[in-house]
Amino acid sequence: MLPKRFTSRFTHTTFEDEMKWYSNEPTQGKEDYSISDSLMALMKQHNIAVRGHNVLWDDPRFQPSWVPSLESKLGPSASSTFYKMASDIDSFVPLFMNEYNTLEEKGDTASTPDKYLAKLKEIKCVLGPKANQMAIGLECHFDVPNLPYVRSSLDTLASKKLPIWLTEIVVKSNPNQATFLEQVFREGHEHPGVSGMIIWSAWKPEGCYHMCLTDNNFKNLATGEVVDKLLKEWGIKATLQGQTDANGFFEASLFHGEYEVKISLPVDAANTSLSKRFNVEPAHESQDQVMLLQVST
Numbered sequence: 001m002l003p004k005r006f007t008s009r010f011t012h013t014t015f016e017d018e019m020k021w022y023s024n025e026p027t028q029g030k031e032d033y034s035i036s037d038s039l040m041a042l043m044k045q046h047n048i049a050v051r052g053h054n055v056l057w058d059d060p061r062f063q064p065s066w067v068p069s070l071e072s073k074l075g076p077s078a079s080s081t082f083y084k085m086a087s088d089i090d091s092f093v094p095l096f097m098n099e100y101n102t103l104e105e106k107g108d109t110a111s112t113p114d115k116y117l118a119k120l121k122e123i124k125c126v127l128g129p130k131a132n133q134m135a136i137g138l139e140c141h142f143d144v145p146n147l148p149y150v151r152s153s154l155d156t157l158a159s160k161k162l163p164i165w166l167t168e169i170v171v172k173s174n175p176n177q178a179t180f181l182e183q184v185f186r187e188g189h190e191h192p193g194v195s196g197m198i199i200w201s202a203w204k205p206e207g208c209y210h211m212c213l214t215d216n217n218f219k220n221l222a223t224g225e226v227v228d229k230l231l232k233e234w235g236i237k238a239t240l241q242g243q244t245d246a247n248g249f250f251e252a253s254l255f256h257g258e259y260e261v262k263i264s265l266p267v268d269a270a271n272t273s274l275s276k277r278f279n280v281e282p283a284h285e286s287q288d289q290v291m292l293l294q295v296s297t
Helices: 034-045 078-089 113-133 147-158 177-190 222-234
Strands: 095-099 134-138 164-171 194-199 249-254 257-264 273-280 289-294
Touching: 078 095, 078 113, 095 113, 095 164, 113 134, 113 147, 147 164, 147 177, 164 177, 177 194, 177 222
Parallel strands: 095 134, 134 164, 164 194
Antiparallel strands: 249 289, 257 273
16 A cells, blocks of 8 residues: 555656566576566556666676676677667657766766767667657766756757656755755756656665655655655646636646646536546747647537
8 A cells, every 4th residue: 555645746656676677587587577566556556657667777786696697698789679679569658768977977978968869879770760769768866966067968868859757866965965956856847858757765764775755754854845845836746726718718837747637517417527638748948838628518
């Protein structure tokens, strides 16, 4: 059972380790997805979307222990091979290429936006007509955010007109942790190329990875206060009520994201209520979009 604290705040989640290869096949040929399948069922029950994580990580430290000892290797084209396989299985789900330090570390010459786009181009060439199935994932493990660099990097990556997600937002512990966290959130939320943000703050009794949102009694820490403040400010999971005008129109300004419209009709109508889900896609000029809803009875 999921706590209301979680379901009332968030629309998406990522499992910390349960979908990773070393969790599901620790012994070669013996796969076990029972835990990740149970988690998926639980999220579906609560209408929480799940973002997949690390189908393949090329660092041997984070592969099953039996993998580095294999005699045959796939070589430098392995990434393209796996993306092609995934696309052949499902040609609709976005395929993220996840990278770290592209936003976090200006000095990491191996992870610059240009290097990221070069690798992305290589994979897109293999996918051919399905190239736009690719999406951009940025891990966002920050110490002290360099905001001008974050902004310019996002601008460079957004030029490819692909969805961008900040996939593992975390700020290392320091006296300004909450302030830096808010800065990162605002940069992501205000950039028209960013489609979503995931926080790495999975709670454990022994502590979180660098950043918790609450203490062990689930009372907000300063970082949790930032999250709640921004959720309220941005209207995430908020309810907006209104009435159509004489012509049957209701107008509202919306951020991009997922919405559910519930329409109540006059009591003498054949159906007294209707429900419809829809997405507002991110615009490249502004995240604000206007939707017009017309109701006819």
